[in-house]
Amino acid sequence: MDTHVRRLSQRLGLSQKTDPVRIEPDLMKLVPQADWQTLSIRLIFHGRAVCTARKPQGPSRPIADLCPSHPGG
Secondary structure (H helix, E strand, C coil): CCHHHHHHHHHCCCCCCCCHHHHHHHHHHHCCHHHHHHHHHHHHHHHHHCCCCCCCCHHHCCCHHHCCCCCCC
């Protein structure tokens, strides 16, 4: 599992776990099976371009209203 996937899964409240092996089943419960293959790459791209580890784009993020780490989320 990519580090972006692990980090964003926690930041977005999709999983509280830190072990990638334990995060995967949490994500599988939340995402339709048809989207499992693309979820990882979507989280990776979002983590690289928008929700970076050191400096997330904050309120301008496309999913800011869904993000529990955002004040309005």
